[in-house]
Amino acid sequence: MELAIFGLQSTAFPVTAALTGVLLVASALIIAWLVGPRSYTKKKGEAFECGIPTRGDSMAQYHVGYYLFAILFLMFDVETVFLFPWATICKSIGGKAMFAVVRSGLCLEERSVEMEVKIKSMKHEDFKDNEYIDSLVEQLQASGTNIVVGKLDQLMNWGVSNSLWPLCFGTSCCAIEFMCLGAARYDMARYGFEVARNSPRQADYIMCQGTINYRMAPALKRLYEQMAEPKYVIACGSCTVSGGPFKNSYCVVKGVDEIIPVDVYLPGCPPRPEAFFYALMQLQRKIKVQKYFGGVNRKEKLEGLTYDGTALKETK
């Protein structure tokens, strides 16, 4: 084989490739394990079945052709394959250059970190009507923050708050306005919100659009629990805030906060697209003061289940 094009010895290549692969995966897993908030529930472990409980064995037999198709699809999906060519030139640019990149990213300056909510193009003075966020920031500042940890938190929050992916969850009118938000005039892609996901596994927040009734309530709860941490909820429209015009109905949930925790309430029937943006920015502001490091977010345990490091167990 003509492996010389990579400038590597024929024996060194497979070893390097294997090591890089193992290290990449291992480091990603370790960092996620150390930093990532998580929750364990019975429902979360289930296969995603559009919001209803899975029935029977999900290991069904398919025609072999589908597998070939799936593999082909996956091959195109693995964009990370481009990482390898970069790795090969790492040697020529030298270790110092790589260190410089990492150092500038961490910004090791000798001063205390000030936690504040920064959103580009929007000053705090124009946007200070949220007492809850301000009090949260004060609380956090009072406890003091380690420089490195604080900066790392800021880095994480910057990443999370600017790539919030919603779950496609629209039950009624508000969903149409949400579609307008995705279309050309309002264009939520400007904020990094546009990647609407159909599976809760890939979504960061549920924008709960429309009335939730008694039949839908268990499904919504399940969807919420199937989302990966960190997860957020925006109650969008009067129906999800309080039941709205359907409050007197025999089968309407009087506000989704009866079922799942809500981060931002967005009134309106339906809210205007500008109001959607406002709610999303409030969510961004909330995220900007989050702490990941130190395990503060890793406290959610539901329905009498505990995780002992290997498996879920029911506590009595």
Next chain:
Amino acid sequence: MAEIQDKITQLCPQAQVDTTGEFLLVTVADAQWHDLAKALKTQLHFDCLTAVVGMEWPDARGCVYYLTNTESLDVIHVKVTAPDREQPRLHSVVDLWPVANFQEREAYDFFGIVFIGHPDMRRMFLRNDWVGYPLRKDYDPATNPLRLDDEENEDYTCRWVEDDKGQVKKVEGKVFEDDEYVINVGPQHPSTHGVMRYRVSLDGEIVKKIDVVSGYIHRGIEKMCEDLTYPQMLLYTERMDYMAAHINRHCMCLCVEKALGIEVPRRAELIRLMMDELMRLSSHLLSYGCLTMDQGATTAFFYGFRDRELIYDIFDRTCGARMSMAYSCIGGVVADVHEDFIKDVRNACDVIEKNLKEYHKLFTGNVIAVNRMTGVGALSKDDAIAYDITGPSGRACGWHCDVRKTQPYSLYNEFDFDEVLRENGDSMDRYMVRMLEMEQCIKILRQACDKLEAEGAQGEYCAPKVPKVMKLPAGHWYQQVEASRGAFGVYIESDGNTKPVRVHFQSPCFNLIGVVDLTCRDNMIADLITITASLDFVIPDIDR
């Protein structure tokens, strides 16, 4: 009308015929109902069952059936009462009009009326472990609190059969056989256009049967209306089919105005009509956007939504809201149009007319669109009538069902426009009817602009003498309009008070889900998405 009356008394001497209302009202007991129904269908050609309304009177429970003769356009209402009030049982008419399948299930769900001979007597909208029947007057909401445990899947169904001696018994059955391969689509699924759920039985990739599970957005609007006055009720009409908000509200207003004898100023009626057509245009653009996106044409979706913003701007300036406008009121509209209204509408018409040509270039002729839609999910004209599929989906089969033409309301008589008809009834035709109807909307809007200009810049937009306290005369009142997805009807039963006894909304989308099984059967599972997108239903309109 007298002819029909004679014929009915001849067919069924026990029937009472009431001619005082707007429509002929026939009252029969359940014992004579099935025979009369058969005769009405075969001899008097009442081939379309528009709605089955479950009812509760002080002395009985039963149903009101609306029947339409699609040739002569005669409409009659048949009131059928069950012999036992506490355990009401009626004979099913599913064998005569297949549309009754879901309609009767709804009556069972709301009132507990059991239909003898119905093949699938399950609940329609509520959880299958629901206790009691919510639209009964003695229903206590405390019996069904919010529950977060999962609902059991409905694997079993039941039928009630009557033997020769008149004994009725319950027979259990299965929805799917044990060896069927059933997959679940929804409720949280992007391609169902809302919270709809299908259970699909597959053979390889071919759909064998679909069980539609509805009710994930059922809000009990009909029950809530019973506690509201007529002007308050208008709110809910806009939140059922929110893509036909103006049209539904218009329908409710027309119904109340008809009952109270309020004369609406011409200018108000003209403005309402224009708003209806703008709404229809916006709804069809959304339908275009969603249908194209379901087939992977994301650009086309953006184009559809770009044009809708023009219409939203007009709503915004006149009504103060982009959606749920609350613009029509009983007697007229709440405010006059904004000063540039006519200019804006003309501009929107010009832009959309130009863009429509582009849409055809972009999508209609596209080989993927043609292959995926032509000949897929065809519905015959007879099936369309039997399942009461109105609106663009019905017209795609060649059925003249445009209410604006068959029973003209508002000022539609004065307008020159064509009813768009196609013949094949497949997904392509349903799509094309919508695209061509948009051109007709533009035609109507342009004529309306001229007429509104002739009326002057300002004028009377609401009737001067609208009673503050509205009491509808005792009796039943019915009005039908052509909404974006088909014939929308409002049925009000009044006892002369400020609040109605029963309100029923006859929603076009509810009938559309009745043909999902019929049209998707023996097609590929991927075509399920195209077919349902081309049927274009709005889920809150189904569930109400």
